[in-house]
Amino acid sequence: MNQLLRADDKGTSLFIINKNNYNDWLSEQTQQNQAWLANTNYKAEGLALLPNTQGELSLAVFVVEDARHFFACGELIKQLPPGQYLLHATDEHQQAICFSWLMGAYKFDRYVTKNKKNDPLPCLAVNNKTIVDSAIKYAEATALVRDLVNTPAADMMPIDLGDCAQNLADRYHGKVQQIIGDELLEQNYPTIHAVGRASAHAPRLIDLTWGKSHHPKVTLVGKGVCFDSGGLDLKPAAGMRNMKKDMGGSAHVLGLAQLIMSHNLPINLRVLIPAVENAVSSNAIRPGDVITTRAGITVEIHNTDAEGRLVLCDALTEADTEQPDLIIDFATLTGAMRVALGTELPGFFSTSDEVATGITQAGSKISDPVWRMPLYSPYGDLLKSSIADMTNCAAIPFGGAITAALYLQEFVKKDTDWLHFDVMAFNIRALPGRPLGGEAFGIRAVFDYLQTKYK
Structure with missing residues (x-):
């Protein structure tokens, strides 16, 4: 990314301005x-290229509605x-x-062999090294999440997630x-x-630690279901097609960890990833089985396709043993959340009003x-079992994201500040800077909140 963005004060002038400031700029x-x-009938929208008297490119102007938007x-x-283009924009817009x-x-072309395009791209020069360095770190972390989610399951099994965590630890001196x-x-x-034993790819708990022990403890937990067939409650073909993305929670916590470590945030970081493949075999868990969790x-098991919360609950139990300042989990957990909020607005649950407000504002x-x-506690009754302490999911579909969150809440202490993100991890339509896929x-949002709190 250093070839695309660099700290420099040279290049063809590129003005990026808000539409309501265009007339002032034009004057x-x-x-x-x-x-x-x-004469070119430019309507103060999008890109315009302006020549000099020799017909060479003299400057460029790009007009947007709101240059503060991170995908404008x-x-x-x-x-x-x-x-190379030299950026001219207000300070508040540059990041x-x-x-x-x-x-x-960004593009994911790892598997493209025919007609692969590698056209040269322009470079943006910005006369502010701090902004350039931070933008590259944000972009690299986002690209990591996208790459992990986009990679087919055949090349992104639990061992591969472990390798990714190890690579990050090696890069930033973690363990x-x-x-x-x-x-x-x-x-x-x-x-x-229990969830991962039916697969030829051994299940695992990946445990990454970084930072100084005297710093505040923040623990991230990410669902790492590398492929979800649904288990014996087999998904239909349409529902299984994109289940390579069911490890999206683990991708998110690894990307967030990279942001934290690359910015050297003063926290004692722990990342827990329960990594499994939910497969079908003679030893797969069955509907009606009863499992004793790490918490006792x-x-x-009402449905084997509600496996994400099963792998997360043991990891959350372990996360809470250290009494961290904050536990945050990410998971591609429920279709119910997508019904409620769509695919582009992630919902989250929190036991702390203060943390929830801070992250929303960030x-x-x-x-x-x-x-x-x-976290509407009366819905917890929907998780009652006649033969065990609880079931892994409700028998009815209503409020599915809430009941899933309530299940997870059983495995964190009441005084623990805990957030649970239920994310899509996938773009189903292409938008500027956001292609189809992971x-x-x-x-x-979470990193900005953490950076403000722990700077």
Whole structure:
């Protein structure tokens, strides 16, 4: 990304301005430039390229509704001719512009062998190294999430998630431990083992730690279901088609961890990823089975396709043993959340009004909107079992995102500040800077909140 964005003060002038400031900008231009824009019928929208008297590119102007939006310039890098451009924009817009510039260059072409395009892209020069460095870190973390989600399950199994965590630890001087296969039973992670045991790819708990022990403890937990067939409650073909993305929660916490570590945030970070494949075999968990979780709570399996909460509950139990300042989990958990809020607005649940408000405000500021959902405790009755402490999901579909969150809440202490994000992790339509496929939702909002709190 250093070839696309750099700290420099040279290049063809590129003005990026809000539409309501266009007339003021135009009044300051030469008569030649004003005439060119008028004669080319430029409508103060999008990109205009202006020549000098020799017909060479003299400057470019890009007009948007709101340059503070972090995807407002998401297509600009593909529209400009190759070369280096020097950014002219107000200080408050530069971070968003730099991030969206880089996101516009993102593509996942690992498996493309025919007609692969590698056209040269322009470079944006910005006379502010701090903004450039931070934008690159944000873009790299977002690209990591996208790449992990986009990778087919055949190349993104639990061992591969473990390798990714190890690579991050090596890069930022952290540590990774993994509990694999039957070791999960020996160390009392029975639900992670139960969900993953039917696969030829051994289940595991990935445990990444980073930072100084005297700093505030923040623990991230990410659902790592590398492929979800539904288990014996088999999904239909349409529902299974994109289940490579069911490890999206793990991708999110790894991307968020990269943001935290690359910015050297003063926290004691722990990342827990229960990584499994929910497969079908003779030893797969069955509807009606009862599992004793790490917390000692017995769970009757109502549906094997509600497996994400099963792997998460053991990890949350472990996360809470250290009494961290904050536990945050990310998961592609329920279709009910997508029904409630659509695919582009992630819902979250929180036991802390203060943290929930802070993250919501951070998301609005940084164009990463999130929406708080209610932990409506009376719906907990829907998880009652006649033969165990609880079931893994309700028998009725109503309020499915809430009942899933209430299930997880059983595994964190009442005084723990805990957030649960239920995300899509996937773009179902292409938008500027946001192509079809894997996407990071909420990690910039959470990081901005953490950065403000722990700076």
